[in-house]
Amino acid sequence: MADFQSELKGLSEEEVRQRVGEGKVNISSNLKTKSVKRIFYDNICTLFNAINVVLFIALLVVGSYKNMLFMGIVLANITIGIVQEIRSKISVDKLTILSEKKVSVLRNGKIIEISKEEIVLDDILVLSRGSQIPADCVVCKGECKINESLLTGESDLILKKENDELLSGSFIASGKCFAKVNKVGADCYAAKINNEAKYIKKVNSQILKSFNFIIKLCTFVIFPIGIFFFFRQFGIQGGDIQGTVVSTVAAIDGMIPKGMILLTSTVLAVSVIRMSSKKVLVQEMYSIESLARVDVLCLDKTGTLTTDKMNVTDIINFVADENEVKTALSSIVSASDEINATLYAIKDCVGETKPLNCSKFVPFSSETKWSGGTFYNGKSYVIGAAEFVFPDREKYKEVFDEIEKISQTVRILVLASSDCAISESEIPQNLTPMAIVLIKDTLRDNVNETVNYFKEQGVTLKVISGDSVKTVKNIALDTGIEGAENAVDMTTITTDDELYEAAEKYNVFGRVTPIQKKKLVIALKNHGHSVAMTGDGVNDVLALKEADCSVAMASGSDAARNVSQLVLVNNDFASMPDVVAEGRRTINNLERSSSLYMVKTIYSVILSIFFIFFHMQYPFEPIQLTLIGAFTVGIPSFVLALQPNKNIIKGNFTFNIIARALPAVVCVVTNIITAAIVCKFIALPTDEFSTICVYTTAISCMLLVIRLSLPVNALRAVMLAVCTAGIVLGSIFFGQFFSLAPLSIDGLVLLAILVAATIVIFNILFSLAQYLVKNYTIVYATYKRILVKICVSIKRLIHKIIIRGKKNDIQ
Template sequence: MENTNSNLVGLTNSEVQKRIDEGKVNISTNIKTKSIKRIFCDNIFTLFNLINVILLAALIFVGSHKNMLFIGVVIANIIIGIVQEIRSKISVDKLTILSEKKINVLRNGKIAEISKDEIVLDDILVLSRGSQIPADCIVCDGSCRVNESLLTGESNLIEKNVGDELLSGSFIAAGKCYAQAVKVGADCYAAKINNEAKYIKKVNSQIMESFNFIIKICTFVLFPIGIAFFIRQFTLPDATLQSAVISTVASLVGMIPKGMILLTSSVLAVSIIRLSSKKVLVQEMYCIETLARVDVLCLDKTGTLTTDEMTVTGVIPFGADDNKIKKALSSIVKASDELNATLYALRDYSDSVSPYECSKFCDFSSETKWSGGTFENGKTYIVGATECILKSREKYSEVYSEIEKINQTVRILVLAESDSEPDKDSLPDDLKPLALILIKDKLRDNVNETVKYFKEQGVTLKVISGDSVKTVKNIAIDTGIEGAENAIDMSTVTTDKELEDAAERCNVFGRVTPAQKKKLVVALKKHGHSVAMTGDGVNDVLALKEADCSVAMASGSDAARNVSQLVLVNNDFGAMPSVVAEGRRTINNLERSSALYLVKTIYSVILSIFFIFFRTGYPFEPIQLTLVGALTVGLPSFVLALQPNKDIVKGNFTVNIIARSLPTAFCISADTILLAILKYMTDMPQAQFSTLCVYLTAFSCMLLVIRLSIPFNPLRAVMVIGCSAGIIIGSIFFGGLFSIAPLTFENIILLVIFAVGTFVVFNIFYNIAQHYIEKFKKESHLKLTAKRNANKQKR
């Protein structure tokens, strides 16, 4: 790397090694993924696993060894969960390394690129606009403006000069400086506020909320019902400790929806692996679900709709010759601390002339939207947004008149000069326009197809950019954004009421400040929208944090990537449909499969309560539920959960899974209760009673599996046939193992009658449930639409 202009030389190699040996290294305490140890612990040491171990111990105590087979399913679940999470971790870690930006440090008098974890105490860091500060530092040369909103919640920029402190977790919004690391690793400010947990937003996940609700209910009812149930079974005539324990274990095993939690983590882990193959880094697991539910997607123009490649396509002079214009532009480019796509375009245009030396310079910032300085010829040159430099339209009518004539899809910058010096917050009053610079943005190759996809999916696209409204409008039109003709200049919006009105009414916004970006997202959420935001710059950070789902480009700023839940490693907006499709597949399939697990929980609770008050033995043994559960719940749920599904996500997750599970749970409960009453009245043998209940339970569950498998494909058909065959084979050839007795002729007739009745009742109830699910989805959509319309009428 080339030498720096600073007199600083940084640490030597021997000094670096000494600090590494002393452990004074910036090892991150904010690990993106779980450690292997934590993955094992999280999958093994759970409440449900503890309950299963206690039940296993009870069976060992009474010597019922064959009924311990259920623990094999528990172990298999643990292994599957661990393997999937480790695979997911490997995928995420690889992409994290790939997308991570290097840090410039000064060592041996030269600039070197290293990772954040390689920074040592006293390293001299070279920080410029967009850099997120990786360790607590002291500015030792240069100056910058810092945004500490990630730490303090305040978005105001803070001026930092030599001797001032820079806190890890904040980021440089303007300027460039050399800063010495004074605290690294766990000693940093960010680490001391629990890895910046202060500003991490709550996960917006219906799946997580639903499962937490179900777990709480199960935990609440499990112990009191279990104790009361055991007492009742132990006090039955002819009861033994062994029979009471076996019945109680069967009852409690059925109540625990352990597979549902495993299914969710495994399916999400598979989704992360699938997305990683498309170079999409998932930094927050449940954001896959959130993105699938969004109805508004806010886009930053640069980096999302366009690439970072730009070129000067034209110059409109105002009395200045070509050499003077190029000289001014070349001087600004050379004096700039950071070269972005715009400055690269200006450099390519003006590199044929030699620049002036700069005596004072103000770097570009998202707030001011200009950069420039005073040079050796005594002139001040400024380049940037016309509206932010030449604010009086009357005074500079000639410039604005020329801008009105431009119909190309270009970015328009103004170059102006003055005899006075600027400062960081204000411009000279005697600015004179030299030229308009027309810069062309290159659209991403697949952007039109991506925009079309979201339109077809009912997602409203809104372009929010700091560029001129005309530039943003033309690009939005080129990409097919609806409502692009009604673009609004946000510099004319002065009140929150006007901003809220514009947020709902318009789809294209120009001259948007970082604070306004955040307010637009807040306003859209206030109107009932689920909002996703894409961005790549420091000016997008506030909006990204506020959005329900945040997506960053890997080529963007550190700050944008670090606050985002998804990172597009290849900087390809065209990957977004894949993310949405993966989210829809995940949610819809989990909703379908989770109903299978909830069936067992519901009927186990109902039957346990019934048999507390009814004086007869519980019909099920753990070994029987293992057979039925594995072939009507476990295997089908995983097959269904990993199938393609591109349906739009609708309705409430909890309501949907409960509604789908109730018909089956009702049929199983009704069949078992009626058979228990019949047994009590006719003195039916316990073995016959138990076998009838097992067959009808399996039959009812298979009816649900069949309904959930519609429409059938080859894999689903094979799964249904295979599971049905498995139950038949297990019952016929392994009846002794599974405590399934041969039925008498009378009981076979009884089984057929109950099966026919179950078939009819199940389908009636399931059709009713499906009707109400669709009705609830429709009503929810109508309520949301009515709310939005009411908001519009109020305005």
């Protein structure tokens, strides 16, 4: 390096300043985590929050302060979302800072260290073993072997000589060189891949889609209903603005399932904390649901299924004894200037065996597939692929016969010796077979158990790697990936149609380019799959961004971590089953608890429309809904949402929660409309009518809580007791605060009749709802068939009318 340094001077300070002024600086274009400002904006500026602020202001203006308690839920929801996202941002930014290293550059004839963002165009980089290339450059002095696996997924080392290009993001595996920067910032290869991933990724969450649908629907319904309802109630209440606003807010507030959104944020935040204890960092809360629903999991080979290590599983000797074989192997390792997993495996195998001094050594290359040297004992030792070391298969038949007997999925190398010296890069003559060395990638701990877990859960595993097809196939076979024997070489896939078919047909892919990885994920999604993707390199970024759920290893590239929704901090694929189990517990419980919130949303919409046309005061005040909500929705939903649940997620989230909510909705609406009509005939006071509505609604909702709590355990039994006691004691001791009136004999009789009918009707309807939820697929298929038949019948009818009309015109 000193000789090179005397020939090269690098840029002067003036030249550096000039390039900085021209903007030719290696400004990082890595994908960044979301800014704190953006996090606050995304959590505060939502349609949900806007609606609640309008309602809050309306109550504030008329001075109805006790009815403003619902804003506590809104503020809690905002706080949880902001805290969780900032927490994840800090964790990921720390990982990025820890992985950042200084870069050595030659300036004014001296080697100095700077950050990679201070590099300018035409800088001379000083690169040696272990250096990561920070910007695209061209070798101007020296030579090296580089590892481009983070860019291409290909693990073979590539020799780079003078005038060869080095791509940013790759690593120097061996050798030393000076390289001149020819591209900086966004023009670099790695930056271009990152830039393709710089788009806002929509979260594939049924829960989020359901919430957005409900909120949008409520928004369209709220404003017209709110306006009509306000003027209708204003007339009924004789121009009392405060009473009218309170009634209107109560009606509108009931339509918004804000408790459901708070519950979801809280439960997902709890899941995030639980996952962090298992060394899993969650950057997007709803990705917990996405991973729990996936039916295809795409895996990278290196870093996911395997570690970066290899190990020698066996050595099959020929004429040489064990000591001679170990001496030859130790000598080759000692003479080699490379750093790679194969040589480390051999080094571990030979242990403290003393190596021989080397007089001439030829390093391994992807063209020759062998390496070796001539040593001071007068012998030459060579190691490499059998077909390259022994091109004459007949002459060395015993070697190839022995290889044929090997059934393990291993990498096979042969060791040979010769009395002839190595000349240049030509393999020596008269080689004598010494041994067959069996080497294999080291599988991650518990990887087989993890693979079996996903297979048992009905998740299809697909290995997508830039490595050779043979290597990927062997690893997939070892880990038990189904269909590994039919591994496909993606260099043979030339059209998008072929890729689309291959994505569904095969499970193991080798020689995959970054663009093909992305296309495979898209193809799988187009086949109707929910797709998760794991990866650690720049070559995985596009596919990670496209997947429904993306999982990165913490040891991987900054870009891979920043675009991923989940980061495995300990780089352990075995954490995945825990993540899936946590997701299923969360989603199944949220689905069950969300039904409680949907009850109020649906009956509030129906009742608001009813009381626009029915000349009677709306029966609820916001404070009464707070009492009902606290003990029939709030407390039960949180208890049920945190219970163990490992069931496979089935059906559609929106359909399931609405189906379970409808029995209670039917009972609430029927009771209130019936009570409203009866009160017109028996002249029951308005305050008694309101009280009956509160009691019947509370009972209908409690029946739903009881059914959702089955089977009852100790915690659920306590919860049911507390909720029942809360409603009873609140009604007795705080009746005036909750605007509840004592009931007359007529009121008590009406209440008793309604309660008895509610118990019978609810249980019949809920049993029907459970059947529909369990048979969602059949129900949905039947619905589609009926809809298609109706459409076909209408089409035929229209066709007949048109034909008949034409005949009439002719006549």
